[in-house]
Amino acid sequence: MVMFTTANTRTEPRRALLAAAAAAALVLTPLQATAAGTTPADALAAAAMSPARPASETARDRYRHPVETLRFFGVKPTDTVVEIWPAPGYYAEILAPYLKDHGHYIAAGFVTGLFVSPSRNRAMRAFAARFADQSRYGRIEITELGPAGHWQPAAAGSADLVLSFRNVHNWIAADDQQKMFDAFYGALKPGGVLGLVEHRGWPGETVAEMAESGYVPVDYVKQLAAKAGFRFVAEAEINANPKDGHHYPKGVWTLPPTLALGDQDRAKYLAIGESDRMTLKFVKPR
Secondary structure (H helix, E strand, O other): OEEOOOOOOOOOHHHHHHHHHHHHHOOOOHHHHHHOOOOOOOHHHHHHOOOOOOHHHHOOHHHHOHHHHHHHHOOOOOOEEEEEOOOOOOOHHHHHHHHOOOOEEEEEEOOOOOOOOHHHHHHHHHHHHHOOOHHHHOOEEEEEOEOOOEOOOOOOOOEEEEEEEOOHHHHHHHOOHHHHHHHHHHHEEEEEEEEEEEEEEOOOOOHHHHHHHOOEEHHHHHHHHHHHOOEEEEEEOOOOOOOOOOOOOOHHHHOOOOOOOOOOOHHHHHHHOOOOEEEEEEEOOO
16 A cells, blocks of 8 residues: 555635635636536536646546536545546546545556556556645555455545446456445445446347446446345436447447547547446445
8 A cells, every 4th residue: 555645734625615616716717617517616617627637637527527526426525435447547636636635635546567458567666656746635645456355445434435447347347346345335435425437338248248348238337236235226317428339340449539440430539428327326325
């Protein structure tokens, strides 16, 4: 476990929060505020609208709807939030500043080490370097989650929320899907929330088809959660895309941002946009 620590600078938190919102208001047009469904005074919207976020990431907000998604999951600034496999850091760039003064952000990243793929080692090194600025991101805790016995993303019963964005298909490919859901259940407090966004597949697809295409049926995700002990709460269409036909030569990676076919039919896939996604909320019973 790697932890970034910093001195406690939480004096006058309300004044700091208002100052952050006011700074965001300087770069937020009324149209942007309306599109985000909030006002610049909202701390979550302020974090999402920060000019410090990379343009490459804000360009994807129209597909990912981060403010609406995090509101649906019920994230509060006082929460302990565990994000699963967060590299390169799209949601961390919003969550870490939002939680910095009153909450705690935990990044449950890839398992690293000598016998792990070099790309995952590089991804976690880059993530740690990106979020090392404690004045902006606060005390970020980095844990490891995955094979080789790393099945504890946070201390047992310590998290208010566990969040995962477009990861379930990867766990299916590694045959680790149930271990992951069990790990989330263990990390959450009673009453804690599991929030998931995943590429939405058609009912009846086999596990092999899910692993190959990257699309997962909603019912299959609900089954994994139920087996771990979770209770289903709600489903939202925040991240739906009716243009997505779900079946492509290179699976979901045919669509942006990956565009696995390169220039072949590029305009066609750009017009479709990013994948159709389920947004599911579960709770660990009290």
